[in-house]
Amino acid sequence: MTDFLPFTRPTIDEETIADVANVLRSGWITSGPKVQALEAGLSAYFGGRPVRVVNSATGAMEIALRLMNIGAGDEVITTPMTWVATTNIIINAGAMPVLVDIDPRTRNIDLDKVEAAITPRTKAILPVDLAGLPVDRDRLYAIAKKHNLRVLEDAAQSQGATWGGQRVGSFGDLCSISFHPNKNMTTTEGGALVMNTDEEVREFVKWRLQGVTRFPDGTMDCDLPGGKYNLTDVSAAVGLGQLKRLDEFNARRAELARRYFKLIDRDLGLELPPESDDSNWHMFQPLLPLKNMSISRGEFIDRMKDQGIGVGIHYPALHLFTLYRERGYKEGMYPHAEHVGASTVSLPLFPGMKDEDVDRVCAALTTVLKPVLKR
Numbered sequence: 303m304t305d306f307l308p309f310t311r312p313t314i315d316e317e318t319i320a321d322v323a324n325v326l327r328s329g330w331i332t333s334g335p336k337v338q339a340l341e342a343g344l345s346a347y348f349g350g351r352p353v354r355v356v357n358s359a360t361g362a363m364e365i366a367l368r369l370m371n372i373g374a375g376d377e378v379i380t381t382p383m384t385w386v387a388t389t390n391i392i393i394n395a396g397a398m399p400v401l402v403d404i405d406p407r408t409r410n411i412d413l414d415k416v417e418a419a420i421t422p423r424t425k426a427i428l429p430v431d432l433a434g435l436p437v438d439r440d441r442l443y444a445i446a447k448k449h450n451l452r453v454l455e456d457a458a459q460s461q462g463a464t465w466g467g468q469r470v471g472s473f474g475d476l477c478s479i480s481f482h483p484n485k486n487m488t489t490t491e492g493g494a495l496v497m498n499t500d501e502e503v504r505e506f507v508k509w510r511l512q513g514v515t516r517f518p519d520g521t522m523d524c525d526l527p528g529g530k531y532n533l534t535d536v537s538a539a540v541g542l543g544q545l546k547r548l549d550e551f552n553a554r555r556a557e558l559a560r561r562y563f564k565l566i567d568r569d570l571g572l573e574l575p576p577e578s579d580d581s582n583w584h585m586f587q588p589l590l591p592l593k594n595m596s597i598s599r600g601e602f603i604d605r606m607k608d609q610g611i612g613v614g615i616h617y618p619a620l621h622l623f624t625l626y627r628e629r630g631y632k633e634g635m636y637p638h639a640e641h642v643g644a645s646t647v648s649l650p651l652f653p654g655m656k657d658e659d660v661d662r663v664c665a666a667l668t669t670v671l672k673p674v675l676k677r
């Protein structure tokens with residue numbers, strides 16, 4: 303019997319585990335030298351831009367909205383096809399997420415529809431690189447510039463992805479990255495914000511830890527009600543071990559994705575994601591041909607599980623959640639996001655997978671789907 307294949311699993315090497323043990327023995331386990339080293343490493347990775355880490359990408363984006371002065375009465379344009387963190391932070395800031403449907407090909411925000419959603423209250427655009435496929439940065443920044451809007455890139459899923467040969471996060475306005483265990487690199491939990499100016503960095507670190515500034519003479523001041531967002535050195539040690547291998551991990555993900563494209567039986571009628579070299583292949587998500595199937599997505603997932611294969615759902619269209627329905631969003635408003643939300647499945651994809659694991663998934667797809675396809 304072969305092992306159960308989950309849809310994702312982090313790869314943590316022994317060297318990283320030993321380094322975590324060293325931190326635990328060192329006498330200093332919260333934010334310290336490892337955090338500084340991780341920030342320096344990330345800054346080098348993102349073209350020399352300043353980077354600061356926190357204990358989640360949600361936190362990084364909460365602080366980013368503070369830096370952009372987004373609050374009551376403001377609107378932020380974003381996508382309904384994302385993890386709810388993207389929009390919850392906007393509501394928590396007292397602002398309104400203004401949703402724009404996705405492009406059915408890329409499944410990212412449809413840039414053709416963004417300008418129509420801009421009002422005098424619009425402060426920023428918050429694009430999401432779903433599954434690691436970057437939003438078109440040229441068009442995005444052209445729109446932002448024309449309308450004088452800030453951009454907060456939710457690059458939680460796209461560390462190491464590229465646009466026009468440049469790494470996502472190495473150019474542009476504020477850019478948030480997640481180190482959740484399911485993402486392409488992890489710190490167990492954690493996130494980071496890539497910024498541009500010293501002023502942004504100064505303000506960010508105040509919001510990160512209680513609004514406090516410490517002075518060289520040992521005194522301190524507190525001039526804003528900052529929170530408790532700092533990352534520990536234990537987590538940063540994990541991140542340093544991961545960052546070293548991020549490009550290798552992403553290259554392996556791309557290989558596995560290519561194998562899926564090669565081996566998935568096209569007669570099953572699955573709608574495959576765009577075959578892009580810009581993606582970091584955070585996820586591999588076909589859409590099920592539900593209209594042509596005699597079982598539901600839930601039943602499909604159960605049958606794949608019986609075949610030893612884990613399948614995830616990322617994500618239901620978020621405007622149909624209670625919190626968003628309460629704000630006036632309804633079924634039918636974003637048909638492309640609703641279609642993807644109802645039919646998407648995330649197949650196993652993580653750097654520790656073997657080629658044969660992809661073969662197994664493709665064989666299971668055929669075993670499960672062939673008998674339930676109509677006609």
Ligand SMILES: *Cc1c(COP(=O)(O)O)cnc(C)c1O
Nearest residue numbers: 358359360385387458480482493
């Ligand atoms: C994972 C994720 C987040 C949140 O990241 P955390 O580190 O869990 O806070 C935000 N947006 C998107 C698109 C994500 O995938």
